[in-house]
Amino acid sequence: MTRLSASPDDSLTLVGSPGGVEVHLLRTSRFKAVHLHWLVEAPLDAGRTARAVLPDLLTRATATYPDLAALSARCEELYNTDLLASVTAHGGRQVLRFGAETIADRYSLDGPLLPRVLDLLAEVLHAPPLVGGRLCAEHLAQERTNLARAIESLADDKPLYAYRRLVETMHAGGPHAQHSWGEASVARALDEPDVHAAWDHVREAAPVRLMIVGDVTPEQAHETARRLSGVEARPAPRAAGPPPALPDRDVQVVEEEQPLAQSRLCLGFRLPRERLPGAACTVTSLVFGGGSHSRLFKRVREADGMAYGCSASALLDSATLVVQAGVDDEHLDAVRDTVVEELLRLGRDGVDREEFELSVRAQRRRLVALADSPAGLMGLRLAGLMTGRATDPARALAELDAVTPDDVAAVAAGCRLDTVYALRGRTP
Amino acid sequence: MKLEPLANGLSEPVLAGDSCRGLRVLVNPRPDSAGTFAALGTNFGSVDRVGDARGVPVPEGLAHFLEHKLFEDAQGDVSDRFSVLGASTNAMTGFCGTTYLFSTTDAPDACLRLLLSFVQDPWFTDELVRKEQGIIAQEIRMYDDDPDWRIFFGLLGCLYEKHPVRDNIAGSVESIAEIDAATLRRCYDLFYHPRNMCLTVSGALDPEVVAAIVEEDQAARPEDPLAPHVRGTSDEPLLPVRDxxxxxxxxxxxxxxxxxxxxxxxxxxxxxxxxxxxxxxxxxxxxxxxxxxxxxxxxxxxxxxxxxxxxxxxxxxxxxxxxxxxxxxxxxxxxxxxxxxxxxxxxxxxxxxxxxxxxxxxxxxxxxxxxxxxxxxxxxxxxxxxxxxxxxxxxxxxxxxxxxxxxxxxxxxxxxxxxxxxxxxx
CATH class of the missing domain: 3.30.830.10 (Metalloenzyme, LuxS/M16 peptidase-like)
Incomplete structure (x- = not known):
């Protein structure tokens, strides 16, 4: 009763593109819920802030349910259906996520539920409460303020803030430096025509993928796509491209100071571009700083006792290896030197068999376990489609199996430190 | 050990039983699941601040410290052994409980044996305690910069004057400096015994295998003479200490x-x-x-x-x-x-x-x-x-x-x- 590999039955598949909407479906009765994601793709350009306000604005009210209380009450009547509304980025592109998570029809105590949920979702996408053809001024004013505040509040989570500052510095001028929510000053200045135009584009002209995991037939999925799209044709989502190249330069060092108990250190290394295909960079990040078996955990936390956490992660769509640590300020320089030294050592001396196997096994478990997670399966598929990487666990596992210890050493040897960001904590 | 179906309002399959030493076991079988998740918990959390049956007080943060220390034994880091089995492991301490868990798709039976053994066979030395004090101090400072954590414990400090729920679960840098191996051992003996613990398993692992592994583990352990922990009352005032x-x-x-x-x-x-x-x-x-x-x-x-x-x-x-x-x-x-x-x-x-x-x-x-x-x-x-x-x-x-x-x-x-x-x- 244990699984060591992924089954094709665990994967979403493309079941058609009615009206240009790519429909990806995993039909299964394994889950008690149905997960439906309507994924709108757009560039990370100057218009991203106007689009970023849409998910919260459109899930705020509809023509039939004209305020948040009425809309929330409707969701509760539908067995506490979750209406999804979020904005993220993949592969240097913006993704607006609308959708619903609800219980499967077979558990409904009062007749089929999915059609009622689709009615509501279609109304969210296409029928906000308009006043004279314009979006409700009061709602728009509140949601643009909320967006601006949310963008400003990103600075309150210090690990996230330090990470964002590193990425912004390292990829300045490119799409990977742009936060998918946009800029607070732009959000505050948004007016109705800006947001209305963004809404028109999203509902009529933007590329869309529909992903469904649950007890839903392909025919139902196609009908859902037509129903939610509302137009005859949409452009296909853009093909994934390679990460933008960074200019030749010396290591960038940025330091800031805040009244904090702990300092945050983030190091950004360039991953060797020729090693980006496959899973070698992922395995390298796991060997280096991917958990309690990793080199950074063993050295920085366990041996040197300099940090509670010190980890590494590979951002493949921007060819970046990020190392993050929370440390006492007096240890900051020592941790930076240790991280650089350990990566050099990994490239020079290679990986030992045990740490390599532990890393591969950890990644294998994550990929196989995706079969139990509808959100995980959809996340892997979306990220894969938008970055040109594996879109299902079986392919990802095949890529993992192809990685050798020599590949890991080659990735480590090919990494180049590009940017050091330190958020120095000073007790007030 | 016999696992019997437990009726519930959602008709979800749940089997339950007690080991020969009194460990409560609850299993939610899912034959078509890719993975297995198991949790072994004890009814002992940050509010339990006594080190023996007479009520001798122990430092703030002891339950959390104990949780950290169980991950290291005579053979080294327990997490490494879970990694070898293709599993991830973790633990968490709350106000009223401490829970150890694993998640795996690979060898759930071996993982279950390891979970039962590392939680029930502790290894405490003063040297390892000193090392952990430095690591936990870093963790405490990390929480010091978390505004949600600070506002939460700021509020509990207003609501409660004496009850230990007002104190940081991880303790303070000063309080954890008072912890030593002997104190950990005393607390462990008081709270980590089968009748005060519970094992839950959800996923692909066959319930009969769970029962056999638990029974084999428990049969090799001594009788548990202790009753489950019952929290006493405190002399906490009825109303908030500050507004x-x-x-x-x-x-x-x-x-x-x-x-x-x-x-x-x-x-x-x-x-x-x-x-x-x-x-x-x-x-x-x-x-x-x-x-x-x-x-x-x-x-x-x-x-x-x-x-x-x-x-x-x-x-x-x-x-x-x-x-x-x-x-x-x-x-x-x-x-x-x-x-x-x-x-x-x-x-x-x-x-x-x-x-x-x-x-x-x-x-x-x-x-x-x-x-x-x-x-x-x-x-x-x-x-x-x-x-x-x-x-x-x-x-x-x-x-x-x-x-x-x-x-x-x-x-x-x-x-x-x-x-x-x-x-x-x-």
Whole structure:
């Protein structure tokens, strides 16, 4: 009763593109819920802030349910259906996520539920409460303020803030430096025509993928796509491209100071571009700083006792290896030197068999376990489609199996430190 | 050990039994699941601050320290052995419990043996304790920079004067410096014994295999002469010790949290569960997304999506919490107080129970799609003395009159306190 590999039955598949909407479906009765994601793709350009306000604005009210209380009450009547509304980025592109998570029809105590949920979702996408053809001024004013505040509040989570500052510095001028929510000053200045135009584009002209995991037939999925799209044709989502190249330069060092108990250190290394295909960079990040078996955990936390956490992660769509640590300020320089030294050592001396196997096994478990997670399966598929990487666990596992210890050493040897960001904590 | 089906309102397969040494075992079999999630918990958390049967006090943060130390034994780091088995492992300490877990798709039987063995065969040395003091001090400093953590414990410090729920779960840098191997051992012996523990498993591992592994493990251990831990009462005053806590941190906007101290304590498991469910329904009826109160607070810009209202209740302590990010903590406080005072005077009316059953049914059903949720839910219900998914049955029994009673007894104005975090001057 244990699984060591992924089954094709665990994967979403493309079941058609009615009206240009790519429909990806995993039909299964394994889950008690149905997960439906309507994924709108757009560039990370100057218009991203106007689009970023849409998910919260459109899930705020509809023509039939004209305020948040009425809309929330409707969701509760539908067995506490979750209406999804979020904005993220993949592969240097913006993704607006609308959708619903609800219980499967077979558990409904009062007749089929999915059609009622689709009615509501279609109304969210296409029928906000308009006043004279314009979006409700009061709602728009509140949601643009909320967006601006949310963008400003990103600075309150210090690990996230330090990470964002590193990425912004390292990829300045490119799409990977742009936060998918946009800029607070732009959000505050948004007016109705800006947001209305963004809404028109999203509902009529933007590329869309529909992903469904649950007890839903392909025919139902196609009908859902037509129903939610509302137009005859949409452009296909853009093909994934390679990460933008960074200019030749010396290591960038940025330091800031805040009244904090702990300092945050983030190091950004360039991953060797020729090693980006496959899973070698992922395995390298796991060997280096991917958990309690990793080199950074063993050295920085366990041996040197300099940090509670010190980890590494590979951002493949921007060819970046990020190392993050929370440390006492007096240890900051020592941790930076240790991280650089350990990566050099990994490239020079290679990986030992045990740490390599532990890393591969950890990644294998994550990929196989995706079969139990509808959100995980959809996340892997979306990220894969938008970055040109594996879109299902079986392919990802095949890529993992192809990685050798020599590949890991080659990735480590090919990494180049590009940017050091330190958020120095000073007790007030 | 024989595992017997346990009836529940969601018809979810749950098997239960007790080992020969008294360990409670609950299994949710899922033959078509890719993975298995297991949790071994003890009824011992940060509020349990005694080191022996006579009640000798132990330092703040001891339960959390013990959790850290169990991951290192004579053979080294236990996490490494889980990694070799293709599993991930973790642990967490709360106010009333400590839980050790693994998640795997590979060798769940071997992982279960390892889980049972590392939690029940500790290894404490003063040298390893000293090393861990440095690591936990880093963890404490990390939480010191977390505004949500700070505002939460700022509020508990207002609500409670003596009860250890007011103290940071991880302790302080000073308190953990007092911990040594002998103290850890004493606490371990007192709280980590089969009758005070529970194992829950959800996923692909066959229940018969679970039963065989547990029985083999338990048969090799001595009889457990101790009874399950029962928390005593404290001499905590009925009402909050302070009405306000304020501090400045490196944040962009103020955060506000209002707390209501529980003044009705004690009772059996069903009393506590009813209290908990009724309070949550009241909070949802007053401040949930489907209420006019939330709508008006949102429309007036006093709250955003970060706002939440919740209740935590145990026999010996409890509190409601309401709040989130806001530009105007004073205005939000006034509106929340006004809403509670008005509701207490006028009652909730019968609307409060509308939609509740469908809402809870939908919530519980969807939570079953996660083996982790199921394993944690089974453990929580067990330590609270409840049958699995008891909320579904309880909600049927709760009446509008009971909600009004609960509103009147819990949300008394003299039980309120407030915690505010403001941006520090740059």
């Amino acid at each position: 306000r806590h304020e501090e400045e941190l490196a944040v962009s906007r103020p955060r506000f949290l209002m707390g209501v101290k529980e003044t009705v304590l004690g009772g059996g498991p069903l009393d506590v569960a009813r209290r908990q469910l009724a309070t949550r329904i009241v909070l949802d009826a007053l401040f949930g997304r489907a209420t006019t109160t939330f709508e008006s607070l949102y429309a007036d810009g006093l709250v955003d999506e970060s706002f939440s209202a919740s209740y935590s209740g145990e026999p010996g302590f409890g509190f409601s919490m309401l709040g989130g990010d806001t530009d105007d903590p004073e205005a939000l406080e006034a509106r929340l107080r006004e809403t509670l005072v008005r509701a207490r005077r006028d009652g909730l009316g019968t609307d409060a129970l509308k939609r509740v059953r469908q809402k809870i049914y939908g919530q519980l059903l969807r939570s079953l799609d996660s083996t982790e949720n199921v394993a944690f839910g089974l453990m929580t219900d067990h330590f609270h003395g409840l049958q699995p998914f008891a909320a579904l049955d309880l909600v049927e029994q709760i009446t509008a009159e009971e909600l009004d009673r609960r509103l009147a007894e819990h949300f008394r104005e003299d039980a309120f306190a407030v915690s505010v975090v403001r941006p520090c001057a740059r």
